[in-house]
Amino acid sequence: MNNLDTLPKKKILSLFMTCGFPTLSQSKKIFNEMLSHQPDVIEFGLPFSDPMADGPIIQEANKLALSSNLSTQQSLNLIKELSKSKNNTSFVIMCYLNTVRKFGVDKFIKNIKNIVDGIIIVDLPFEEESEIKKSLSKNNIHLIKLISPMTDKKRAQKLLKDSKGFIYYISATGITGSNKLDYKEINKNVKSLKKMSKIPVLVGFGIKSKKDVLEISKKTNADGVIIGSALIQKYFDLKMDINKYLIALKKLIKEVKV
Amino acid sequence: MKTYKQPSTVGRFGEFGGMYVSETLMPLLLNLDKSYKKIQKDKKFKKELNDLFKNYVGRPSSLHFAKNLSKYINGPKVYFKRDELNHTGAHKINNCLGQILLAKKMGKTRIIAETGAGQHGVATATVCALFGLPCYIYMGSKDIERQKPNVFRMKLLGATIIPVESGSKSLKDAMNEALRDWIKNVRDTFYIIGSTAGPHPYPKMVRDFQSVIGKEAREQILKVEKKLPDYLIACVGGGSNAMGLFYPFLNDKKVKIIGVEAAGRGAKTEETAATMTSGTPGILHGSYSYVLQDNDGQIKEAHSISAGLDYPGVGPEHSHLKDIKRVKYFGVTDKEALEAFQTCSKLEGIIPALEPSHALAYLIKAFKNKHKNKLVILNMCGRGDKDLFTAAKAIGFDADE
Numbered sequence A: 001m002n003n004l005d006t007l008p009k010k011k012i013l014s015l016f017m018t019c020g021f022p023t024l025s026q027s028k029k030i031f032n033e034m035l036s037h038q039p040d041v042i043e044f045g046l047p048f049s050d051p052m053a054d055g056p057i058i059q060e061a062n063k064l065a066l067s068s069n070l071s072t073q074q075s076l077n078l079i080k081e082l083s084k085s086k087n088n089t090s091f092v093i094m095c096y097l098n099t100v101r102k103f104g105v106d107k108f109i110k111n112i113k114n115i116v117d118g119i120i121i122v123d124l125p126f127e128e129e130s131e132i133k134k135s136l137s138k139n140n141i142h143l144i145k146l147i148s149p150m151t152d153k154k155r156a157q158k159l160l161k162d163s164k165g166f167i168y169y170i171s172a173t174g175i176t177g178s179n180k181l182d183y184k185e186i187n188k189n190v191k192s193l194k195k196m197s198k199i200p201v202l203v204g205f206g207i208k209s210k211k212d213v214l215e216i217s218k219k220t221n222a223d224g225v226i227i228g229s230a231l232i233q234k235y236f237d238l239k240m241d242i243n244k245y246l247i248a249l250k251k252l253i254k255e256v257k258v
Numbered sequence B: 001m002k003t004y005k006q007p008s009t010v011g012r013f014g015e016f017g018g019m020y021v022s023e024t025l026m027p028l029l030l031n032l033d034k035s036y037k038k039i040q041k042d043k044k045f046k047k048e049l050n051d052l053f054k055n056y057v058g059r060p061s062s063l064h065f066a067k068n069l070s071k072y073i074n075g076p077k078v079y080f081k082r083d084e085l086n087h088t089g090a091h092k093i094n095n096c097l098g099q100i101l102l103a104k105k106m107g108k109t110r111i112i113a114e115t116g117a118g119q120h121g122v123a124t125a126t127v128c129a130l131f132g133l134p135c136y137i138y139m140g141s142k143d144i145e146r147q148k149p150n151v152f153r154m155k156l157l158g159a160t161i162i163p164v165e166s167g168s169k170s171l172k173d174a175m176n177e178a179l180r181d182w183i184k185n186v187r188d189t190f191y192i193i194g195s196t197a198g199p200h201p202y203p204k205m206v207r208d209f210q211s212v213i214g215k216e217a218r219e220q221i222l223k224v225e226k227k228l229p230d231y232l233i234a235c236v237g238g239g240s241n242a243m244g245l246f247y248p249f250l251n252d253k254k255v256k257i258i259g260v261e262a263a264g265r266g267a268k269t270e271e272t273a274a275t276m277t278s279g280t281p282g283i284l285h286g287s288y289s290y291v292l293q294d295n296d297g298q299i300k301e302a303h304s305i306s307a308g309l310d311y312p313g314v315g316p317e318h319s320h321l322k323d324i325k326r327v328k329y330f331g332v333t334d335k336e337a338l339e340a341f342q343t344c345s346k347l348e349g350i351i352p353a354l355e356p357s358h359a360l361a362y363l364i365k366a367f368k369n370k371h372k373n374k375l376v377i378l379n380m381c382g383r384g385d386k387d388l389f390t391a392a393k394a395i396g397f398d399a400d401e
Helices: A024-036 A056-067 A072-085 A097-103 A105-112 A130-138 A153-160 A183-196 A210-219 A229-237 A242-256 B026-040 B043-057 B067-073 B092-105 B119-131 B141-146 B148-156 B171-184 B202-210 B212-225 B240-249 B316-323 B334-348 B354-367 B384-395
Strands: A012-018 A041-045 A090-095 A118-121 A145-147 A167-170 A201-204 A224-227 B063-065 B077-081 B110-115 B135-140 B160-164 B189-191 B231-236 B256-264 B280-284 B287-291 B327-333 B375-379
Touching: A012 A024, A012 A056, A012 A201, A012 A229, A024 A041, A024 A072, A024 A242, A041 A056, A041 A072, A056 A229, A072 A090, A072 A097, A072 A105, A090 A097, A097 A105, A097 B280, A105 A130, A145 A153, A153 A183, A167 A183, A183 A201, A183 A210, A210 A224, A210 A242, A224 A229, A229 A242, B026 B092, B043 B092, B063 B212, B067 B077, B067 B334, B067 B354, B077 B212, B092 B119, B092 B189, B092 B202, B092 B240, B110 B119, B110 B171, B119 B135, B119 B148, B135 B141, B135 B171, B141 B148, B141 B160, B148 B160, B148 B384, B160 B171, B171 B189, B202 B212, B202 B240, B202 B316, B212 B240, B212 B375, B231 B240, B231 B354, B240 B256, B240 B316, B240 B375, B256 B316, B256 B334, B256 B354, B287 B316, B316 B327, B327 B334, B327 B354, B334 B354, B334 B384, B354 B375, B354 B384
Parallel strands: A012 A041, A012 A224, A041 A090, A090 A118, A145 A167, A167 A201, A201 A224, B077 B375, B110 B135, B110 B189, B135 B160, B231 B256, B231 B375, B256 B327
Antiparallel strands: B063 B077, B280 B287
């Protein structure tokens, strides 16, 4: 049984949060708050020292988490503990390849089997994935594919052949110096992706507010959204006050759960 | 040994290398690879590059017999391949010219680069000025502080310098930020990577552009000595000057090759940049190679007095050459490098950069009273002007007096 196989058809909500951020014990509280809203997907970011595909906010979150010497094993234990109350929420890990390799691919999979439904390895492109993908699929863990505006149709077809879970469409790329979402482009690309694959297309990167979520749902054909940086940003906005943050987080999740 | 023919078409040097980047960059790298393959066969491109090498850079750089140093070592006959005489003062310009010509051919209109010591930044800013393209240089704030002359040079050349405050505020972090910039500005931007690191095709491309060093050195030594050298020595940070010298000699089995890494305060301490002496295989900046990392794969901060060697990774081809034992790698400390820096200045009248001072230190240490009648070529890959303040401070010389 993989929760990602029974995602709803529309308005899917995926929430991203860095494990161990800002500290391990506070991280537990944050994830419990997120879980209490039963979002469709929770993405657990494993902190990495050099998260080159992430923006400054997530990088800062990684740095904070690592500053108390958080280990990969502690992150995986946290996810395991939280999975007791996961219900229908899909658990997805988002990480960099070096974390998995250094931990040991087999050992890593053994640790997340029957707990995690999917994994996004940000810096593992299609060209390098075959071995890990095989091991993952043997253990019923879906390797989630990232598609960017730079991915052309031919390449997208290759990438999405027998892909499972959902498609992570990176929305805010190639827009120099701005975080404005280009709904027209998103819609065009999402439509084309939906022709290639039956699994849901989620739009991520640059989605910050209820307004963005509504616009995506109104103006594009996407099946859902991924919110990450915006959730973490609030913590810094509130001068790292964890109690205030938990309240603000609750409010923000309620708002984006449309 | 079989004929050396690396990398494979997928950018592998043995098991090292590859392309470990997000899907935002993947299509770009594949496109870059394709464009690079195309221009390799383009005679016009080659002619243009050779013309720039000759008239703009001042190539070929000379092969100087370091008579006094040889006498001092009382061992082999030492030649310097003098890439420090190049326009901009280091080998970096060779690669930048190659890449900017490629960027032009690909229709890119904005150039970004990372820099540590500032030599690659200066070289990039220089070629951008020459070709009239806007230039953005990512540089760690720690490096901005210790490489002030180069910061001013880049500004004079019209480049915008973007200080990087994250992590160790040096080369590794500058590269992270440059990659982020590229992800954001994929359509119009060309990223000129300065070392044989990063994802394929960069390690191959940079090596190819730098191999002019080794090709010239090979011809030059055959002309003056009528034989090949017994040893090649070069410093290795990311590894571009070393690959440039080594590559054309890899099939000459009798030529022994030595790469010298920066061991900072000691290869066994936490303050080191000796990736191949102290590191383990891992993934950094899109490539699988030796890196300094902890048990969880978190990349450690490197340390070296030389900003150009202060990098916790190393090119994948060096990783491969280490594993097949074609090249031997050794570490040299800050202190040893500083001593060699002074020795070379006094004996040869050449103030070397702190980077090749590491290679010099190894040569002096390991060849003293040994290997008589042997021939050594050492890559003098940069001049020391940029390091005067750092060196003065470390030696205890008050430059204001």
